[in-house]
Every structure is written in C-alpha cells, then in structure tokens.
Amino acid sequence: MRRIEIKDDDAEAALAYLCGKAEIDSFFFYKFNVDEEIRLTNFFWADSTARMDYACFRDALAFDTTYRTNAYKKPLVVLVGVNHHHQTVVFGSALLIDESVGTYEWVLETFLIAMMNRKPISVVTDGDKAMRKAIKKVLPHACHRLCSWHLQRNAFTNVHIKDFTSIFARCMFMRGSAEEFEKVWHQMVENLGFNENRWVTEIYGKRKRWAEAYLHGKFFAGMRSTQRCESMNAYLNRFLKIRLRLYEFVQQFDRAILRIQQNEAKADFESNNSSLVLSTKLSILENHAVTVYTKESFLKFREEMKNAELFFVVGFVSDVSMRAYTLSKFRHPNLKWEVQFSPNIVTLKCSCMMYESIGIPCCHMVVVMKVEHLEEIPKSCILKKWTKLAKMHSRSSPENQMDNDMDWFVRYGSLSSMCNKLSYYASDTSSSFLEAKNEIENLTVRMEELYNSNLKGKKVTGDGATIRNQVRDPNIVKTKGNPGKVATNFQKGR
Known part of the structure; x- marks a missing residue:
C-alpha cells in the first residue's frame, strides 16, 4: 500500500x-x-x-x-x-x-x-x-x-565546581540593574577564581543575550x-x-x-x-479582570493581586500630570520600587518593568490601583494578546497593500472559526444539516462570483x-x- x-x-x-x-x-x-x-x-x-x-x-x-x-x-x-x-x-x-x-x-x-x-x-x-x-x-x-536551560546545562558541563550552576542561575535571573549585575558577577568571578576560565569569559561576553538585568523590559511573552x-x-x-x-x-x-x-x-x-470563583477582597477589580482576560491570564494576574498585600507605599511625589509612588516590601525595607501614575490619561508604569516584559500588570501596579481607587484595570495596562478578544479582528483602514493582505487572512481565519461553530449545531439533526448545506451552497456561489470579480493570485510553488x-x-x-x-x-x- x-x-x-x-x-x-x-x-x-x-x-x-x-x-x-x-x-x-x-x-x-x-x-x-x-x-x-x-x-x-x-x-x-x-x-x-x-x-x-x-x-x-x-x-x-x-x-x-x-x-x-x-x-x-x-x-x-x-x-x-x-x-x-x-x-x-x-x-x-x-x-x-x-x-x-x-x-x-x-x-x-x-x-x-x-x-x-x-x-x-x-x-x-x-x-x-x-x-x-x-x-x-x-x-x-x-x-x-x-x-536559560541550555545555559545552565552548559554551566554544569564546563565548570566542575560544586553549586556553580545554582550561583550562575542566580546571576542570570537577578532582577536588578545592569550595574548591580556587573558588581555581583565580578564578585563571583573573583571569589571562585574564574578569571582564567575560558567558558566563564565567553559566556560573560554574551551576557546581553541571557542576563535578566539586561533583558528586563524586552517582551518575550514569558519565554526564557x-x-x-x-x-x-x-x-x-x-x-x-x-x-x-x-x-x-x-x-x-x-x-x-x-x-x-x-x-x-x-x-x-x-x-x-x-465562571471563576473570586477569591480576593478587591472583588470589583478582580471581576473586571475575569471579564477581560482568558482563564490562564486571569490566574496570573490574580497571583499578582495576592502578592500586592506584601507591598505598601513609603513615598509619594505629585505634580500636575503625574503622581509617583515609592513602594517597599514587608520584611525587605531596603528594596524599593517606583510606580508612576498619570491620572489624565490613566496610565501606570512600574520600575520593575514586568508589564513591558510579560504583559501582565505587576503587584506594584495593583497597590497603586488600590490607592487611586480604580475599579477597572486601565486600558493602557491590558495587553490584547492575553485577552478573550485577542483573535478578534478590529477593522481599520490599511496603510498599504501588505496591511490589506493581512486584513484578508485575519478575516479568513475569523470566518473559518464561525463556520466551525455553525457546523457543530447544523450536524445535530438531518433536517438542520440539509438546511445548512443548501444555504452554504447558495452562499458559496454568490461569494465565488464576488471573488472572481476581484481575483488575486495566491499560489506559491518552488x-x-x-x-x-x-x-x-x-x-x-x-x-x-x-x-x-x-x-x-x-x-x-x-
């Protein structure tokens, strides 16, 4: 066969x-x-x-x-x-x-x-x-x-010192600034005597492609x-x-x-x-998140809402267009974060840059939402990628032919999804199947006539x-x- x-x-x-x-x-x-x-x-x-x-x-x-x-x-x-x-x-x-x-x-x-x-x-x-x-x-x-996984495996293979892999991972994932990373890295190299180690020297030269200190604020959708x-x-x-x-x-x-x-x-x-069960005291804000985000995205945001209980405001600066809040963490008084809130355009920006990196508002932003009595997550803090409407096509006037083609196949995908739903209900009984079949055949003939009047080549070969x-x-x-x-x-x- x-x-x-x-x-x-x-x-x-x-x-x-x-x-x-x-x-x-x-x-x-x-x-x-x-x-x-x-x-x-x-x-x-x-x-x-x-x-x-x-x-x-x-x-x-x-x-x-x-x-x-x-x-x-x-x-x-x-x-x-x-x-x-x-x-x-x-x-x-x-x-x-x-x-x-x-x-x-x-x-x-x-x-x-x-x-x-x-x-x-x-x-x-x-x-x-x-x-x-x-x-x-x-x-x-x-x-x-x-x-990051391959880097940790290479660290284990190339450097035969106990606990080096975990020390390297801490350097890789530390959320401080680039200056703080450089200080921690050089101190680690000096303490362990790695000044002449070839692998450590080579991997340090690539630090801007793996160190969190250099990559935070770059969007990777949570992929490390x-x-x-x-x-x-x-x-x-x-x-x-x-x-x-x-x-x-x-x-x-x-x-x-x-x-x-x-x-x-x-x-x-x-x-x-x-329907997800609401589990925090900020029920109005949590309920808005349920209506906006998909299930998995909501669970990630709710985790940030729970973590917000560990943070409190220790400083406040205000002017006409912006309010800056300085936050500290329970039992970590030396750590500070700054959240800027613009009331006129309702935007939030945090120094941890979690939103810029992952697309989910961080716990520091949630603290400021509470202080400002916001009942909804600001639109500027909602990334469409994580919402229920992520695949909904919002029609806009295209700037060029490329955008027009992009609109075309997004519409194609939307119609395909709708037809799947139609097929599910129409296949329930013989009568509904025959009715849908006839309607689809008639509609297909009409759409084919419209298509032929504005034919575009789409074939790709060798x-x-x-x-x-x-x-x-x-x-x-x-x-x-x-x-x-x-x-x-x-x-x-x-």
Missing part, C-alpha cells in the same frame, strides 16, 4: 499532498528548493490557521531543531509562539538539508514571506552559532535571547527558554517515527497539529463559558519555477543532533 501511495517517488508524493492542501485551504503556503540533481533540499509550509495565529501573536518567536523524524534524517525546524491561553502555537515548519547559516537564512526569509514580512519583536533559541548568525542578518532588530520547542518535539515524537517517508511525515505532522488546534478551541470554550521537472527524493543527510545508537566492538555484558 505504501508503494502504491508513493508511486511517483516520495518527494513528489509529499509535494502533491501539500499542493492538495493548498487547493482545499486557499491560504495554505508552501515553498521548496532543489539542488543540481533536482533533489528536494529544503521545504517550508504553514497553513491558514498558523498564519492567522502569527498575525495575532507574532511578538515572541522561538525555534529549535529536532532530529530522527524521517527516513532521510532531515532536521525538522518548528517555529512556535504563545497564544492568549499561554499555550504553544505552531507558526510554521521546515525540513532542511543541513544546519548551515545559509539554510537557516532561507528558513527565516521564507517564513517572513509567508507572514507578509511582519517581523517578531523577540526570538529565543538554544544558542546555535548558525542560528545566531542567520537571525542577526534576517532579523537584525529582533531581541535575541539564549535559552526553548522549553516550548522541546515540549513540542517530544509531543511530535508520538506521531513521527524514525524512518517515516516524506509523504507519511507530512500526513502525521498534520494529525499532530490538528490536536494542538483542538486544545485551543477547548481553552476558548472554557474561558468564555466558565523557487522561481513556473514549470518544474519531477522532483527527486532527497539524499540522507548528516546532522548535528542525536546520532542514535553508535556501533562498538565491545560486547554488552549481561
């Missing part, structure tokens, strides 16, 4: 499958290239749901490479982000010929083409040199963060590591076997992504149809190829990743 399915060769069958998806999903995107022998080298794909998710949640991007997912040992790159339920969403995927700088540049450039050249604010990777160089060239303005990528790789391994042919691979990958999208639909239903020859199967590649079992001459003992 497998031979019959891939009678036109494996690469041709996989590309035919993607082409078939493009016929069904009119906003499906795929792109590939071939070598001199017309063998498939790299190919990238993203469906309409992934592209719509990127339009809504494109601020923070993470990507990593996983191995042993297909018969050709082609590395799989999955580009992910965080949605309004704090779940991992897939923006796009690619199978690569190697892990060189040029290949990663091709992935990122193709990704930007698929996403209307909308660039992310921040990127998280494991620190691979080829990835870093590609990001620097293709996404020069994105804030690049190195994975590539853990979401690692979790995604572990999840995909349940569907992707080691020796899958490409045709089988793309099918199994689709099954895996469909399950992830169903999890988002379930979280949407719970947020919109469940790199610049209008008529392509038959694409041959790729060669088996050598990767940097897990080599699997290594043959040895030693016999395993019983």
